[in-house]
Every structure is written in structure tokens, then in C-alpha cells.
Amino acid sequence: MNRTTSFRTLAIAGLFASVAAPAVAADTITVASWGGTYQEAETKAFFKPTADALGITIKEDTTNGLDDVRLQVTGNAVKWDITELGADECARGSKEGLFEKLDYGVIDKSGINPKLVHDDWVGISYTSVVLIYRTDVFGDKGPKTWADFWNVEKFPGRRALSSSQATETLSVAALASGLPIDKVYPVDIDGALKSVDKIRGHVDAWWTSGAQAMQLVKDGEVDMASIWNGRAGTLKKAGAPVSFSFDQGVLTADCMVIPKGAKNKEAAMKALAMFVSPQLQANLPLYVDNGPVNEKAFETGKIPAERIKDINSAPENVKKQVLQDAEFWRDNLVEATEKFNNLIQQ
Amino acid sequence: MSAQSLLLKEAAGPGQDLNAQALRADARRESLRLLALLAPSLFLVCAIIIVPIGWLFWLSLFDETGAFSAANYARFFEQASYIKTFITTFKVAFIVTGACVLLGYPLAYMLSQLPRRAASICLIFVILPFWTSVLVRTYAWLVILQRKGLINSWLIDLGVISQPLSLANNFSGVVIGMTHILLPFLVLPLYASMKTIDTDCLRAGMNLGAGPAATFRQIFFPLSLPGLASGVVIVFVLCLGFFVTPALMGGGKVVMWAMRMEQTTSLYSNWGAGAALGVVLLVVTLALLGLFQWLLGARATGVWSSR
Numbered sequence: 001m002n003r004t005t006s007f008r009t010l011a012i013a014g015l016f017a018s019v020a021a022p023a024v025a026a027d028t029i030t031v032a033s034w035g036g037t038y039q040e041a042e043t044k045a046f047f048k049p050t051a052d053a054l055g056i057t058i059k060e061d062t063t064n065g066l067d068d069v070r071l072q073v074t075g076n077a078v079k080w081d082i083t084e085l086g087a088d089e090c091a092r093g094s095k096e097g098l099f100e101k102l103d104y105g106v107i108d109k110s111g112i113n114p115k116l117v118h119d120d121w122v123g124i125s126y127t128s129v130v131l132i133y134r135t136d137v138f139g140d141k142g143p144k145t146w147a148d149f150w151n152v153e154k155f156p157g158r159r160a161l162s163s164s165q166a167t168e169t170l171s172v173a174a175l176a177s178g179l180p181i182d183k184v185y186p187v188d189i190d191g192a193l194k195s196v197d198k199i200r201g202h203v204d205a206w207w208t209s210g211a212q213a214m215q216l217v218k219d220g221e222v223d224m225a226s227i228w229n230g231r232a233g234t235l236k237k238a239g240a241p242v243s244f245s246f247d248q249g250v251l252t253a254d255c256m257v258i259p260k261g262a263k264n265k266e267a268a269m270k271a272l273a274m275f276v277s278p279q280l281q282a283n284l285p286l287y288v289d290n291g292p293v294n295e296k297a298f299e300t301g302k303i304p305a306e307r308i309k310d311i312n313s314a315p316e317n318v319k320k321q322v323l324q325d326a327e328f329w330r331d332n333l334v335e336a337t338e339k340f341n342n343l344i345q346q
Numbered sequence: 347m348s349a350q351s352l353l354l355k356e357a358a359g360p361g362q363d364l365n366a367q368a369l370r371a372d373a374r375r376e377s378l379r380l381l382a383l384l385a386p387s388l389f390l391v392c393a394i395i396i397v398p399i400g401w402l403f404w405l406s407l408f409d410e411t412g413a414f415s416a417a418n419y420a421r422f423f424e425q426a427s428y429i430k431t432f433i434t435t436f437k438v439a440f441i442v443t444g445a446c447v448l449l450g451y452p453l454a455y456m457l458s459q460l461p462r463r464a465a466s467i468c469l470i471f472v473i474l475p476f477w478t479s480v481l482v483r484t485y486a487w488l489v490i491l492q493r494k495g496l497i498n499s500w501l502i503d504l505g506v507i508s509q510p511l512s513l514a515n516n517f518s519g520v521v522i523g524m525t526h527i528l529l530p531f532l533v534l535p536l537y538a539s540m541k542t543i544d545t546d547c548l549r550a551g552m553n554l555g556a557g558p559a560a561t562f563r564q565i566f567f568p569l570s571l572p573g574l575a576s577g578v579v580i581v582f583v584l585c586l587g588f589f590v591t592p593a594l595m596g597g598g599k600v601v602m603w604a605m606r607m608e609q610t611t612s613l614y615s616n617w618g619a620g621a622a623l624g625v626v627l628l629v630v631t632l633a634l635l636g637l638f639q640w641l642l643g644a645r646a647t648g649v650w651s652s653r
Contacts, residue, residue, distance in 0.1 A: 215488075338427070
């Protein structure tokens, strides 16, 4: 008897909730990112403060990238109001017309590299590809530049590079052929492939995920590798005998977009404006090694001075690195990747 | 059919036509009724197998602009990596299947000869890893085989070798990992078919003067072939679609067809590009299965065609 009553109460409550829902829905947005520790950091740095400040609810989801967005947009089933992507994916998706235009009256773009500010996408954070080596093998005299990495006589040892991120490996190969960092773009693809051809016989593993790169270095399966700075930082913090620096790093940006047909565009725009603001951007490096995209974040005073030198997008470190050109890869990705695969998949 | 014609012959006379008509109508009704009984399962097969595969094939005929084209197939010849990947896939499948037969046949034979209790205990050891995730087992092999892994550190400590062997992140790593994972798929059907071999046949052979080797060669082995054939087919087909183990154990140097599908699907903004790879694999696999059945004949392949 009691049970029936409580069910009835619940049902009635549910009825009221569903009537009230539209009013609530206007203030709820769904944001998708890559999951894992990175998204946890974003939750603390961006999502929670934004939800509190705007008085909205931010629901989270995870994405596998551009394919997911394309599926939602072309299938008229857009679940997300904002989603994160790699910058080259943003450039490709933009060409396919998958995103809503951004309103830079709402979003303040000052402090963000103009290369990452576009009609329908904007940068959100940076990752770097860096050279890591094991100090138990090389001491502190390990390979410092990509030319060193390519020099198999002076630095004998096992090597790993990325095969899944062909564009990053091609940038690295261009640097290894001796190009200065400001001459890498536009990448001479055939020249870079020639450079890959020189090293490929000495590559003991081609990694396809960040976790794999980390495992290869951690277990000593390789002595040197290209690796994302977040993974390199995790290894170092865990006490692995490794060394890396931002010299000749390859900076890749992540970006955020509002998928075309997003249900709550206006609130999404306001939230995105918060995410890229210097105050919230400055939170990100407090939780994770991915650097803020807005350089004004370094002027907020929120980031401790000794932390700044370890952040890949700190002005001092940006000077040492090459920024991946998203629009160059939008136009050359397929051709370059196929050629790269032909070379390494023997 | 023969019973019908017999009836027709006996019923020579004026009623013959009428009788034949009635019989034919009866046969038609019967087959329609059988078809009606089959309908739900036919519908299910159609809905979950034929329609999706047809759709996959349909998708593979369009390029990224949505235009009808053969570009997704032309790519296999324009880019050398596709053919290489395809050859690698079959090379791995043949070697792993061979290794599974070499290891699995003696194992299944031993299991089939053991007393029932001992056999069921041993079978648990075959089935137990079967229940563990493929990912976990692959990582376990990585821990065992890699440069500073168990095998290399033991061998170096024992002074057998001075330089570590490269066992992981290459072709041999992929073969070792996949053989371990696929072995139960060969052992289980083979064991089941060995268990059904009538021991009286073997005794009869012995009685007629055949030694143990001749009995095995002339009686036991031919009778175990159907089980072996079905195990081989299962292992071979599973090999062709393998992803996790080659991706983790191959060090990026052993790229199999399923990995290629994943790369192609994410590279092209077009489902057709990946679909074409699926269609090619399906067609080649079916052709190979047909060839296999033709080669081994109905006798050995009785498991999947009960003739």
C-alpha cells in the first residue's frame, strides 16, 4: 500500500518535472571532450567555474573526434552544444560546413594566436610533441634536437615515432632535415618524407596512442621517442629516468566548436567565451600539462612563476617551437598521410 | 519424388491425371507451409546480415562528394600500402593458423585420450584464458616479451644471451600473441570431434595388425579431419579481422587489414572509403573458404555443410 502511494507521488513529481523541463533545458548545455585526466582538468578549470558564473548546468560527454561530429550533424541528431577537436579536424570540419559561426562580439579573441581564431572555430589549449630520452642510457648527453635523433651513429639506441599522427611526424622530420623552426611551414612534404625514409629503418616502434608512447619509454623498450608533453611530464613525475625539453617541439592546438544545429547555441557561445577568457585559461595549467591558448593567462598572476617555465605555451617556450598549421594540413592531410603510410607500412 | 512416380505408374488409367494434379498441389502446399515456418528466421537473417552487408557495399560505391565512383577501390592500386597491408594480413593469418594446428592438434589429442576427470581439469586451463580480455592478455605478452621483459631478463641473467632478443613490437610478437589468443578456437572443436571417434574403429584396426602409428595415420587422423577443418576455418577467419594484438604487439610495423580500416575511416571524411576495405576482405574471405571446401572436399568440411 505504502509502496503504491510513493510510486504515485513520484509519478506526479515526474509529471511536474517534465512540464518544468523546457525552462531548465534552456540553461543546460552539453560539452564533449577527450575524457580522462585532460577532461577532468577541463572540468575544474573551465566547466565548473563557467557553470557557476553563468548559472547554467554543464553536462559532459566524451568524443572520438570529427567523425562523431559529422555523424551527429549529417544525421540531424546533434547531442552537443560545444565539442573539442584537434585543430586540423576543426579546419576540415569547417570546410565541410559542420559548425555554427562564432560570435566574436561575445567571445573576446585578444591574446589568442590569430592562426587559431576562425569564423567557426577557436583554439582552446596546446599540446607539444617533444623529444624524450632515457637518462639511464644517455646520462645528460642525450639527443637534444631532431637532427640528433636522426643521427644513429652518434646516438645509437632504440627509437619510437608516431605513425598515427603522420602530420606531427612529418613536421618533426622537416626539423630533422635541418630546417629552422620558422621555415618548416609550408611543409615540403616530399622533402619531409625523404627525411622519414632515412630514419624508418632505425625506428623500433611506431606508436599509435599517447599511452603506447609512454609505455614504450617507461618500460625501456625504446631509448628515445617523440611524445606528447603531457605524457612526458607524467613519466617524469612518476620518477622515470627521462629528460625532455621544449626545444624544437611541435605545438599542436586543440580547438572548440559549436556543432551545426546545436540546441542551445546562445548559452554555448557565452560558455565558450568564458572558456577562452584569460582568467579560466590560467586555471588549466594548474591541473594538467596542456598549456593555455590565451597568452594573457600568463599575466593574470594565477600561475606560479616556477610553473610557467614548464608550460608549453608560455611565451618563452612558444619561441622554441613550431606551430602546426591547421589549414595547411586541412588541404594536405590525406595525400601526405597516404604517402607516409606507403613509406612506413612495408 | 521416386515414391510419387511409383504411385503414378501404379495408378495408370483415367484417374491418373487427377491424382498427379492432387499430389502436385499437395507438394506445393507443403513447401509453402515450410516456407512460412522458415519466414521468421529468413527475415532475421535478412535484417541482420544481408541488409547491413548490402548497405556496406552500397556505401563503398560513393566518394566524399556523394557522387557514384570507383575511387574507393581505385585507391588500393594507387597507394602501395594497401596491397602490402593485405599481404601482411594473409601472411599473419596463415602463420598463426599453422602455429595453432601444430600446437593445438597434439594438445587436443592428449585431452581426448586422458581419463574424463583429468581431461576436464586440463580443459579448464584451455578455457580459462579464453575468458580473460584480449587486451589484458596482449599486455601480458608485452610484459613477457619486451626488451626488458621476463624472457629477456631471465636469459640475460642466466648468461644465455648478451643482447636482448627482439620478441615484441615486430612480426614474431604479433604471431606469438595471436596464436595464444586463438588456440582455444582450434582446440575446442577439434577436441569435440576427437571425442566422438569410435574407439572400436581403432581396436578393429589394431586387430587387423596395424601398429599404433598406422592406426593413428589411417584411422584416427582422417576421422578427426572435420573437427580440424572447422577449427582451422574459425582461426583463419578470426585472424583476418584481428585488431588489438597486432596494434599493440606489432610496434606499428605489422599493419593488418582491420587496422588499415580504422586508419582509412578516420582519414577520409567518407564512410565509403572504409566500407570498400570491408567489402574486399569479405569477398576474398568467402572465395578462400570456397576454395578450402573444394580442396578438402565434403568429407572434411562436413561440419559447416552437413551433407
